[in-house]
Structure formats: structure tokens, C-alpha cells
Amino acid sequence: MAGDMSDCLFSKSPLAEALRPRTLADVVGQPDVTTAMGARQGGSGSVVLWGPPGTGKTTLARILGEKAGQPFVTMSAVFDGVADLRRLFTVAEKDFQVGQQTLLFIDEIHRFNKAQQDALLPVLEKGMIRLVGATTENPSFSLNGALLSRIQVLVLHPLDTDALLEILSRAETQLGTKLPLDENARNALAVMADGDGRYLLNLAESLHEFALPAKPLLNPDELAVHLARRPLNYDRAGDEHYNLISALHKSLRASDCDAALYWLARMVQAGEDQRYILRRLTRFASEDIGMAAPEAVGKAIAAWHSFERLGAPEGDLALAELVIFLATAPKSNAAYLAWKAALKT
CATH class of the missing domain: 1.10.8 (Helicase, Ruva Protein; domain 3)
Known part of the structure; x- marks a missing residue:
């Protein structure tokens, strides 16, 4: 892993890529998951890795692929659709006929719609495909029941x-x-x-x-x-996008009004779509404030309506006022937890 300083300075690989673990033994902070993954090397079960950004989901999938000794294909639910899946299945069928199962890694699998998820069911049932998915969203909400019944969900936690x-x-x-x-x-x-x-x-x-x-x-x-x-790079489809919205959420949960306004300003100045921010703030009003201040959802919808009527930059003030309200409002996720529990019964 170590190299001299000049090698690193002139390497085109980002530090995160250069340090990506190559074996399960190199992975830190996820002992339960690495133990479960170790038992699966060479196995046939499908899994979905669920956890926040930067906890090792893609790394674990790559390690499993390298050790599996079978065809390994990577897809992204952002860029690939049903037509891409069907092309893959045509190739995988030929491999399966000669005794080779294909290991398929789908990044951001929660972005697949129902039709795309349903397309996976026959090949999983047949054993032609072994699926490894990665998601930042709760699979119980983002994946359909038929797919969930055919996979095991492994939970990755934020690194301590x-x-x-x-x-x-x-x-x-x-x-x-x-x-x-x-x-x-x-x-x-x-x-x-x-x-x-x-x-x-x-x-x-x-x-x-x-x-x-x-x-x-x-x-x-x-x-x-x-x-x-130091200005941080901001890619509306990349990691910094999720880092900043996560920081905004954490500030709101901590009732830190100044920090929440700071992260909101960072996102707006970086060019984030205000409608995306409003969607997340409306969800926060419902999930994290809930019955402690039922009017929060109404205020979120009103702010959204104001922005749609005014546009930027005038409408940005509606977002700022909403963030101040959400940060200072009492918090309760009791309704959210009760609803989740009801869905499991």
C-alpha cells in the first residue's frame, strides 16, 4: 500500500481509490459484515449492502467479485435500464449453460423502478445471476417484496x-x-x-x-x-452532493439553526436544485418533526409553493425561513417509527 511521496503526488488516482481495500482483511469498521461476506465468498446467495456513503459498500462488492471466480459484471441503476439488463441476461444465459453463474453488482439499486426490479426475479430464481446490490436507502421501502424475499440485507454502519x-x-x-x-x-x-x-x-x-x-x-x-x-468540489450527482444534504439534516436534527443555514447556503451557492432541497426538507418535516409540530409539513409545502412562484434568487428566502423553522421546531419521529412498525405487521 505504501509508496514514495513522488509516486503519490503524480498519481492520477484519488487517494480514496489508491487506498481501496483489496481483501476483506483490509476493510475496517464493519466486522459483522466482513464476517458474513467472508462466508459468502464462492457461495451462491444474493445480498444487498445497505449503508450511508463512504462505509465500504462498493469496496465489499468488488472484493466479492474478485474472489468469486465467476463472471463479474458491474451496473449502475442511475445509467442502466431494462434493455441493459436483458443484454446482460443473454450473455449470462450462455455462461450458465456451461455451469457458470454470473455475479452482478448493481450500484444504487434503490433507483431501479418496479419493472427493472421485476426483471431480476426470473434470473435470480433460476440461479443464473448472483446479485450484489448497494443502496443508501432502506431496502424495505426502496425494493419490492418479491426481490427482498430472494436476498439477504447486510447493514453497514457509519465508521466509528x-x-x-x-x-x-x-x-x-x-x-x-x-x-x-x-x-x-x-x-x-x-x-x-x-x-x-x-x-x-x-x-x-x-x-x-x-x-x-x-x-x-x-x-x-x-x-x-x-x-x-478551501472550496470543495460539488457534483450534484456525486459524493459531495450527499455530504452536504447529510450535514444539513444533521444540523436540523441537532436544532443548530446557524449550521443549518450555512449548509443550505453552501448547497444553493454550489448550484444544487432548490426543488431537491425542498423535497428533502418536506420529508424532514414529516419524519423528524412529525406530531411534535404538525404544521411543519404545511410550512414546507408553502415554502415550496413560494419558490415555484418566485423562482431564484428571490424564492431562496423561503427555503431559508423554512430551515430556520425546522431547526427551531420540536422534534419527534414517533409517527415515522409507528408507521414503519405497522408496515412490518
Whole structure:
């Protein structure tokens, strides 16, 4: 894993890709899942890996594919549809006739609609395809019952501080230098990552150019200032998109009004679709505030209507006012939990 500093500096691979584990033994922070996956290497069962961004879903799927000793195909539910599945099944059928099962990895499988999910059922039933899916959404809500009955769901959890610090140490080995952080700042960096190993490596990569011998070690306050000065890349279909909406949600749940407004401003200034933000805020009003302030959903719909009538930038104030209301409102997810429980009965 380690290389000299010049190799890393001129490598085109992002740090997160360079450090991607190649074996289950290299994966940190998911002992229950790696144990279950280890038992499946060479097996025939299908699984869906459910967890937040940066917890190792794609990595685990790749490891399973490399060790399976069978044809391995990767698809994305964002870009591929039923026609792509049918083309794959034609090839997989030929392999199956000579005793080869195909291992199919579908990233973001929750984005498949019912017709696309139903297309998987016959080949799973036949044993022609072994499915490994990855999702950030609860499979109980995003996958249909017929598909769920044919797979096992493995839950990945946000990485804890120890796992994140281990990843940080591996990053420093790969970079060939220690990052300019004192002990408290190292822990603060892990907290900033909020359980997301990929985001931690993005932060470490950002700090790497600051790692000069003449620079003193940063403390937590200096670390926060340094990272705030650096504009982060924003891709509305990429990881930073999910990092920022996650930060907004966490700020709202913590009733931190200033932080929530900050993350809202970051998203709007980066070009995020305000309608996407409004959808997430309306969902937050329903799930996280619920019966503690039933008027929250009405206020969310009113803000959405205001934005549709005014457009940007005038309508952005409606989002800001909604965020302030949601952050300061009492919170209760009792109705959400009761509804989930009712669906399981």
C-alpha cells in the first residue's frame, strides 16, 4: 500500500481509490459484515449492502467479485435500464449453460423502478445471476417484496472514530508524510468525516499540500478555518452532493439553526436544485418533526409553493425561513417509527 511521496503526488488516482481495500482483511469498521461476506465468498446467495456513503459498500462488492471466480459484471441503476439488463441476461444465459453463474453488482439499486426490479426475479430464481446490490436507502421501502424475499440485507454502519483514525494513518503511509495535525485536530478531522471514510480521505488529500516542514501543527480551530477556506468540489450527482444534504439534516436534527443555514447556503451557492432541497426538507418535516409540530409539513409545502412562484434568487428566502423553522421546531419521529412498525405487521 505504501509508496514514495513522488509516486503519490503524480498519481492520477484519488487517494480514496489508491487506498481501496483489496481483501476483506483490509476493510475496517464493519466486522459483522466482513464476517458474513467472508462466508459468502464462492457461495451462491444474493445480498444487498445497505449503508450511508463512504462505509465500504462498493469496496465489499468488488472484493466479492474478485474472489468469486465467476463472471463479474458491474451496473449502475442511475445509467442502466431494462434493455441493459436483458443484454446482460443473454450473455449470462450462455455462461450458465456451461455451469457458470454470473455475479452482478448493481450500484444504487434503490433507483431501479418496479419493472427493472421485476426483471431480476426470473434470473435470480433460476440461479443464473448472483446479485450484489448497494443502496443508501432502506431496502424495505426502496425494493419490492418479491426481490427482498430472494436476498439477504447486510447493514453497514457509519465508521466509528477508531476506524476513521486507522484510515487516516493508512492515508499518511500512502502519502509518505504525516499530516500537520496535533492529536486533538486528528480527532476533530475524524468527527468532521461523520462516519464517512471516503470523505475523510478527501479531507486528508486537501490537507496534504499544507504538510510542509515549516508549518506548525494545526489545532482543531485552525483545522476548521483551513478547511473552510478551501472550496470543495460539488457534483450534484456525486459524493459531495450527499455530504452536504447529510450535514444539513444533521444540523436540523441537532436544532443548530446557524449550521443549518450555512449548509443550505453552501448547497444553493454550489448550484444544487432548490426543488431537491425542498423535497428533502418536506420529508424532514414529516419524519423528524412529525406530531411534535404538525404544521411543519404545511410550512414546507408553502415554502415550496413560494419558490415555484418566485423562482431564484428571490424564492431562496423561503427555503431559508423554512430551515430556520425546522431547526427551531420540536422534534419527534414517533409517527415515522409507528408507521414503519405497522408496515412490518
